[in-house]
Every structure is written in C-alpha cells, then in structure tokens.
Amino acid sequence: DTAVSQTPKYLVTQMGNDKSIKCEQNLGHDTMYWYKQDSKKFLKIMFSYNNKELIINETVPNRFSPKSPDKAHLNLHINSLELGDSAVYFCASSHHGTGGERYGYTFGSGTRLTVV
Amino acid sequence: DAKTTQPNSMESNEEEPVHLPCNHSTISGTDYIHWYRQLPSQGPEYVIHGLTSNVNNRMASLAIAEDRKSSTLILHRATLRDAAVYYCILNPRGAQKLVFGQGTRLTINP
Numbered sequence: 001d002t003a004v005s006q007t008p009k010y011l012v013t014q015m016g017n018d019k020s021i022k023c024e025q026n027l028g029h030d031t032m033y034w035y036k037q038d039s040k041k042f043l044k045i046m047f048s049y050n051n052k053e054l055i056i057n058e059t060v061p062n063r064f065s066p067k068s069p070d071k072a073h074l075n076l077h078i079n080s081l082e083l084g085d086s087a088v089y090f091c092a093s094s095h096h097g098t099g100g101e102r103y104g105y106t107f108g109s110g111t112r113l114t115v116v
Numbered sequence: 117d118a119k120t121t122q123p124n125s126m127e128s129n130e131e132e133p134v135h136l137p138c139n140h141s142t143i144s145g146t147d148y149i150h151w152y153r154q155l156p157s158q159g160p161e162y163v164i165h166g167l168t169s170n171v172n173n174r175m176a177s178l179a180i181a182e183d184r185k186s187s188t189l190i191l192h193r194a195t196l197r198d199a200a201v202y203y204c205i206l207n208p209r210g211a212q213k214l215v216f217g218q219g220t221r222l223t224i225n226p
Contacts, residue, residue, distance in 0.1 A: 107161070
C-alpha cells in the first residue's frame with residue numbers, strides 16, 4: 001500500500017494551460033504539504049495544510065491554488081502554466097509527536113511537470 | 117530557520133561504514149535533528165531523528181555531540197542502494213514545515 005501517492009507521475013503541457021496534480025495519504029497524518037524541486041535540485045516548501053486548513057503559503061504565485069477536500073487529500077491546481085513552472089512537485093504528509101515535535105514526514109514519488 | 121552545514125559530496129566503498137557529518141552551531145534547545153535522504157528519481161525518505169541522545173534504527177545511527185552543535189549520521193555497512201543525497205535538517209518543536217538545505221551527495225563505489 002502506497003503511503004503518499006500522487007498522480008500523474010509525469011505531466012507535459014503547453015504554456016498557458018491549466019493543470020492539476022492530485023495527492024492522497026493513507027497514514028492518518030494531520031498535515032499535508034506541497035514541495036517544489038527545481039532543476040538545481042533545491043527542495044522548497046510551497047504550501048502546508050493542517051486538518052484541511054491552510055497553514056503555510058510560501059509566497060507562491062496566485063496561479064498555484066491548493067485544495068484540501070479532506071485530511072487525506074491535498075490537490076494542487078496550476079493556472080496559466082509558465083516555462084518556469086517546470087519542476088518536480090512532491091506531496092508530503094506528517095504528524096505530531098507527543099513532545100510537540102513534528103516528524104515522520106513521508107513524501108510521494110513526485111510529479112515531473114514539463115511546460116513547453 | 118536554523119542552519120546546517122554539510123559537505124557537498126562524499127564517497128565511500130560498498131560494505132564499509134560511512135560517517136556523514138553535519139554542523140549546526142546555532143541550534144536551539146527545542147530543535148530536533150532530522151536526517152532525510154533522497155534516492156535518484158524518488159521523493160525524500162525519513163532516515164532518523166533525535167534531540168539529545170544518540171539514536172539507532174534499522175537504517176542508521178545518529179550520533180549527537182554533547183553540546184549539540186554537530187551530529188553524525190552513521191551507515192554501518194553501505195550498499196550501492198545507499199547512494200543518495202542526505203539532508204541534515206533542524207526541525208524546531210512546533211515547526212509546521214521541513215526546510216531542506218543542499219545536502220551531501222553520497223557516492224558508493226562497488
């Protein structure tokens with residue numbers, strides 16, 4: 001059973017199009033994330049949702065809109081795609097320890113988005 | 117976000133132990149030390165984490181200096197499958213995100 005699954009694995013699309021990436025976790029975690037890994041392999045957080053509420057929005061353009069229908073799902077919709085959006089997008093989830101620490105971050109296998 | 121410093125790359129041989137260092141001289145008392153790794157074409161994967169004491173699990177050991185300003189991830193017997201980028205991350209208690217640095221690219225020679 002895949003813990004964090006995201007679809008599609010690959011996405012090739014033209015500039016200006018709108019696309020969505022879906023993510024689901026079956027770990028019972030309370031927080032989900034979207035990360036972006038660019039061509040230089042730098043991993044940067046984009047969004048964080050805790051129990052369906054937006055917690056973190058790291059100055060991501062408005063063209064990116066996350067949606068969390070329930071605790072187990074976090075989808076990412078991108079409007080008017082640009083060449084610079086080409087990257088690998090990772091979904092992740094985590095939970096809270098009794099000491100207040102957040103741990104057990106589990107990542108999906110990524111969606112490679114190529115904008116042409 | 118508290119910073120960590122890791123070597124850009126390291127090389128080791130199969131079946132030998134590997135010690136991956138991490139400096140975090142500005143660590144605060146509530147920062148947990150996390151290690152993640154990213155295998156080629158995969159998402160990051162949890163390796164181990166600790167606060168003050170050394171930790172062991174089936175993947176690795178984490179040795180934390182007494183002053184907590186540095187730590188070492190120990191792979192006891194490297195295999196080719198351990199070739200990956202290893203990230204040392206300080207995660208404050210209550211933090212809502214994991215912040216990745218550049219990591220150490222580990223190459224394992226057959």
